[in-house]
Structures are given as structure tokens and as C-alpha cells.
Amino acid sequence: MRSNAKAFIVLGLGIICLAIALSPEEVTRFMNMIIDFTKSAKAGIPSP
Amino acid sequence: MAWHKKPKTNITKLRILRIFVQLIMFFLLNLGFFSIGATWLVLPINYPKSLYSSSEDAFFLLQRMLTDSIVPLIPLASFFIIGSVFGRLFCAWGCPFGLFQDLIGVLTSRIKKYEPTSETNNSLRQIGEFITGATIIVSTFIGISLSLQNASVVENAFGIFIDQPWAVLSPSVFLFTVIPLLFWWGGIENFFIWEKFVLIDLVFWIRLLIFIFAIILVIYIPKGWCRWFCPAGIIMGQIGKHSILGLGRNISKCTHCGLCEDVCPMGVKILSHKPEKIRSELCTNCLDCMAVCPENALELKFL
Structure with missing residues (x-):
């Protein structure tokens, strides 16, 4: 398979992942996780 | 020869420009310092989550999501989209740990650098690939175990x-998270409050040892950590060698002088790749080769 075709297949996969991830439930879950993550980092736990 | 002067000036200018862009990226990645969350x-x-970071490292987020039993769609999308379009461009132009390695390279430029053989390169890269794979498998296993057991x-x-x-093994966690937590947390007036040093435990010493190893590696082998052990770099390398953006070599102009291979910080054997596109998992599109080429035979192109 030509490398360009591989690049476009991977790009397509990425766009599909992003489209699923941007559904409203996923967005809420993702933002909650980032907020928890930031809070735990700022609470002084050395591992991120 | 007279033409040697021009490429040398070009490459110095390009390296200064790259460090400048990396510094701007570092500033943009730390907007938390200005209360932008x-x-x-x-x-x-x-670039793992640190005190002031305003972005997420895709590989650390991938681990975090796997250990929380969440399908890591966003980190995968980041790897796939950025990798398939730009290749490893961010490794050279945006990665803070890449900047750290570049600065060490500048500070130790008088020390003789070593270029490992292809066999050594491949063997060490396989170790990095094994560590990356093992990390993903262990993270998935932790996620599944946590959802099934106590x-x-x-x-x-x-x-x-x-x-x-x-996070236990990564020198970037030590540099960007552990050290700032030890010294900067609590403000400058609390710089040397000894209570903070209860954070020093076994994991701290493991991280310190790996950090020292990474520094020694980078002193003697340019971008040694990026080449072999960075998990994000390894994933991006596999995706990025088929990227839409990449370097091509014009064979009608190329004289096979080998200057491009000499300056490549990642040790890519440019002349042994097909000329239409350099498909190497190591190429970070840093453009050093392009700047040094006296015949302008190398060009950055899409498709």
C-alpha cells in the first residue's frame, strides 16, 4: 500500500476517534477527568 | 571550500529559530501561570501535567484513561491526526523535553558526540518500543483489574x-513536575521549607537516577532520549513515517556529499532512503538537513 494511502487511513481513524470523543457525554466525562487531574496535581501529589 | 560557510550560517540561524519557537511553545503550554487553567x-x-501546564500530554492522558477504564479516544485522535499530517514535527519544534535536550546539546557542544551504529540504534529502539508497549498493556490491565476487583x-x-x-520512569516528570513541586510549591517564601521534602521517597530516587542517565545520554548522543526511549516519539515515529508532510530529496541536485547525514540530530541515514520522501520513524522535520544542503536538494513538501 502506498504511504500516502496509509497516511489518509490513519487520518480518517483519528477523525473518527475525535468525532466519537466529542459526543456530549464523552465531553463531560473528559472535562471532569481533566479537572480531577488538575486538582490532584495541585494538591501536591508528585506524580501527574 | 567557499560553500561551506553559507550552510554553517544557515544551520546556526535555523537552530536559533527552533529554540525560539520551542520557547514560545513552552510559554503557551504553561498558561496556567497566568491563571488560565x-x-x-x-x-x-x-510534557506531563505540571503545576502550570495548560495542555495535556497525549501519552500520559492515554495511560490515565486506560487505568481509569476509559477508551482513550482523544489521545488516539491526537496521535493519529497530528502524526498522519505533520509526522514528528512537534518533537523538534514544540516538545519541552526536546527543548531541554537541545539546550543541553548547546551547553555541551564542545564535548565529542558519538553516532551509534545502525545495529545499536535498532537494538535500543526495540527496548523503547518494548517499554512503550508494556506501559500500554500494564495500564489496560490495571484499568480492567480495578473495574473487576477490590x-x-x-x-x-x-x-x-x-x-x-x-510516570515512575519518565525523566520529564522529574524535570517538569517533581522538581517544581519540591521548590516552587508554596511560593518563593517557602522555597526551603523542609516539610515539603517528605515527598522524597523511593520513587524520587528512581526518577533521579533515570533523569541523570537521560542527561548523560543526551550529552554524548544528540537527542538520545527522543531517539530511543520517548514513548510519544515512538508512537509518533510509527505513524509519522507515512505522514503527509515530509522531506524529499531532489536527485538531480543531490551530490551525495553526506552533509545532511552529518548534521541530522536524530542520525537519519537520509541518502539511503527513497528520494521522493524520507520515510524514517526518527525524522522530526527539524530541517537541519535542509539548511545545511549547499545544493538546496532537500525540500519540505506535502504528499
Whole structure:
């Protein structure tokens, strides 16, 4: 398979992942996780 | 020969420009310092969550999501989209740990550098690939175990690796998270409050040792950590060698002088690749080769 075709297949996969991830439930879950993550980092736990 | 002067000036200018761009990126990745909090930006770079970071490191987020039993769609999207379009461009132009390695390279430029053989390159790269694969498998296993069993049983089984396995080994965590937490947390007036040093435990010493190893590696082998051990770099390398953006070599102009291979910080054997596109998992599109070529035979192109 030509490398360009591989690049476009991977790009397509990425766009599909992003489209699923941007559904409203996923967005809420993702933002909650980032907020928890930031809070735990700022609470002084050395591992991120 | 007279033409040697021009490429040397070009490459110095390009390296200064790259460090400048990296510094701007570092500033943009730390907008938390100006009270701008977490953003949606998930980038395939080696920059773990730190005190002021306003972005997410795709590999650390991938681990975090796997250990929380969440399908890591956003980090995968970041790897796939950025990798398939730009290749490893962010490794050279946006990664803070890449900047750290570049600065060490500048400070130790008088020390003789070593260029490992292809066999050594491949063997060390396989170790990096093994570590990356193992990290992903262990993270998935932790996530599944936590959803099936009592959390304390799993915590006892995985010990220090329970949160994010690679965070224990990563020198960038030590540089960007552990050191700032030890010294900057609590403000400059609390710089040397000894109570903070209760954070020093076994994991701290493991991280310190790996950090020292990374520094020694980078002093003698340019971008040694990026080449072989950075998990984000390894994933991006596999995706990026088929990227839409890449370097091509014009064979009608190329004289096979080998200057491009001499200056490549990642040790890519440019002349042994097909000329239409250099498909190497190591190429970070840093453009050093392009700047040094006296015949302008190398060009950055799409498709």
C-alpha cells in the first residue's frame, strides 16, 4: 500500500476517534477527568 | 571550500529559530501561570501535567484513561491526526523535553558526540518500543483489574505503577513536575521549607537516577532520549513515517556529499532512503538537513 494511502487511513481513524470523543457525554466525562487531574496535581501529589 | 560557510550560517540561524519557537511553545503550554487553567489541547509531546501546564500530554492522558477504564479516544485522535499530517514535527519544534535536550546539546557542544551504529540504534529502539508497549498493556490491565476487583488488592499488586506506569520512569516528570513541586510549591517564601521534602521517597530516587542517565545520554548522543526511549516519539515515529508532510530529496541536485547525514540530530541515514520522501520513524522535520544542503536538494513538501 502506498504511504500516502496509509497516511489518509490513519487520518480518517483519528477523525473518527475525535468525532466519537466529542459526543456530549464523552465531553463531560473528559472535562471532569481533566479537572480531577488538575486538582490532584495541585494538591501536591508528585506524580501527574 | 567557499560553500561551506553559507550552510554553517544557515544551520546556526535555523537552530536559533527552533529554540525560539520551542520557547514560545513552552510559554503557551504553561498558561496556567497566568491563571488560565486546563485547555482542550492534547498534544503528542513529552510534557506531563505540571503545576502550570495548560495542555495535556497525549501519552500520559492515554495511560490515565486506560487505568481509569476509559477508551482513550482523544489521545488516539491526537496521535493519529497530528502524526498522519505533520509526522514528528512537534518533537523538534514544540516538545519541552526536546527543548531541554537541545539546550543541553548547546551547553555541551564542545564535548565529542558519538553516532551509534545502525545495529545499536535498532537494538535500543526495540527496548523503547518494548517499554512503550508494556506501559500500554500494564495500564489496560490495571484499568480492567480495578473495574473487576477490590481497588486495594490491585493497588498492592501494582504498587508504585498503579497511577500511571510510565510516570515512575519518565525523566520529564522529574524535570517538569517533581522538581517544581519540591521548590516552587508554596511560593518563593517557602522555597526551603523542609516539610515539603517528605515527598522524597523511593520513587524520587528512581526518577533521579533515570533523569541523570537521560542527561548523560543526551550529552554524548544528540537527542538520545527522543531517539530511543520517548514513548510519544515512538508512537509518533510509527505513524509519522507515512505522514503527509515530509522531506524529499531532489536527485538531480543531490551530490551525495553526506552533509545532511552529518548534521541530522536524530542520525537519519537520509541518502539511503527513497528520494521522493524520507520515510524514517526518527525524522522530526527539524530541517537541519535542509539548511545545511549547499545544493538546496532537500525540500519540505506535502504528499
